[in-house]
Amino acid sequence: MKDLHSFGWYASRITPHLSKDFFKPVPARLWGGFAYLLVVVAGLLAIGLFDLHIIINIVIAGVLGASYAAMGFLGHEILHGTVVKTAWLRNFLGAVAFWPLSTGPRLWRKWHNMNHHVHTQHDEKDPDAWPNHEKWIQNSLLRTIYRLPFGVRAFFSFLSLSVQFSMHGLKMFIEYIKDFNPKNRPAVLLQTVLPWATWIGIMFWMGPVKWLFAFLFPLLIANFIVMSYISTNHRLNPLTPVNDPLANSLTVTVPKWVDVLHFNFSYHTEHHLFPSMSPKYYPIIKQHIKKMWPERYHEMKMSNAMKALWNTPRIYYKDNELIDPHKKNTFGTLGNGLDGAKQPDPEVMKKTV
Template identity: 65%
Template sequence: MEDLHSYGWYAKRVAKYMPKGVFKPVPKRLWGGLAYLAIVIAGVLSISLFDWYPFLYLPISLILGASFAGMGFLGHEILHGTVVKKAWIRDLLGAIAFWPLSTGPKLWRKWHNLNHHIHTQHEENDPDSWPTLERLSRSKMIRWIYKLPLFIRAFFAFASLTIQFTAHSLKMFFAYIKDFKPKKQPEVWLQMILPWASWLGLLLLIGWEKWIFAFFIPLLIANLIVMGYISTNHRLNPLVPVNDPLANSLSVTVPKWVDYIHFNFSYHTEHHLFPGMSSKHYPLVKHHIKRLWPDRYHEMAMGKALVALWKTPRPYFDNRELIDPSRGNLYGSLGNGLNPEQIKAKKMDK
């Protein structure tokens, strides 16, 4: 932890090994988005227009949920400027890609591109970092929750992944809306209201039974997929005073076909090193990071990372360790004693 470096420090050393043109936008990524959009339109129309036994809609819901998530991953790329550069086209395409998740492009760039990327895993300034025990203990309800056994908390935490992205997006909207200039605020409001209005309008149009399969279940599935990645991106890493992506980020490994349909979202350390580079090039970035700093780089199979999340508590004790308040047990974080192969707790010193 004492030997931390900024993402610019790493980026400067990796960039000299990268081929020319890697920072140019890659508009071909939009073909994947067009495929997802066609699937979503076809799926919603199939459920809306045909009267089948309700549970026959479930396979379509699963496909819709996966497509909602895929569009969100592409929207993430678009709004980093790695697909198209022109601002109004970027915002338009980003709004369409994030439409199923009802997150506006201006809010996303403020919350994610600026605050999260610049202050990654900073205790106070990263809007996505998990808080310390000291901050959580200010709430009586939170103190009660953390008296429950760890496995019960883990169960409900994993169940909540089905709503976490949507809930956090709404929280970020109300946290940041006042940070926009008064002239910009109506546009930010509109970008939040229009998607929700369209989905609620669909409810009035097709009725709640079909709407559950056309939107509600797909939204839960999309949340689960997206949060499966986001929850592993940083929550096993320490809080840090310096935005060091090799210390504060985790890349997960998934089958190649999953990387293909998720636009290489698994390469998260690489993304924090080069957020303005298309994720198409992240495998090469990973190669050079592992060659230059093999002992610093954190990489784990997605399944193993999720198991580690299940077995460890979330509040931070001293920025480097995670604490289970109900038993006074401490767990290491990545780079600070956490061994995913054999997760063990130690008692907190009196």
């Protein structure tokens, strides 16, 4: 593994080349969120008030799922303070944006901002890092899962993307609620429970069948979209003892119109260098990174990154490899045998230990 540097080391070398305006909040980003909110309200009312043909309900469910995911991307941006700086307004807008994904702003800032960003891909401290071989040995459930044939395991792993964000959010609530000051715990609990109470209340209003199209199916779609990004953000990168975003993060490339719809969420290495900067400016940050450290920067087409995820296990071996523990096959990570510029070939990536 190349010599590692902290995200501050990189940021300090790029910052002199940037305008001070890059570090100001961009409240105009809220117009996109307002558009999505109108779409969501219209979709919910259409399903709730009218007896529509099932095909129309399916289409609306797809639009709602895509909208729920996009609102989550904006909520992530808001809660980093890049849209508005006023704390109460930031938390309120972040709560609204994350409402479909039922994630409270206090929990998100604790889990994501304070732990994931500070300790990215640290095998003990990053709440989003996948386990290493030693943890696999100690976990009977993981050992059972990894006895399944590779293809079956990959299929169910991809299928689970449709629930992973919601399940991980619940795990983070259980894990971190004790870390909050006792006087703040009721607010954290309320921010977690209230969105679910709202969606359950909507079920009683429109009935369980319509609710499937208004919330449950869209939630599965939103989970899959969000987790497709989150899974490719770091899970092909090595574990790192130093929080080096050029080593432990991946920027995926998607069509420009997708970046517009998803608020530039694909620029993930850039985000880990400048988490308090609006993603509006990340294409420019990308240019600076590729000019200064082209040999360190990792980017990959989203389709290729998803194929690489399918073709590799998620257990780390010696930090910079992934291992299929029963067959003893190891696969390179980005910067350690996996080339983000090429179509992933599982036979090339694989070796036996």
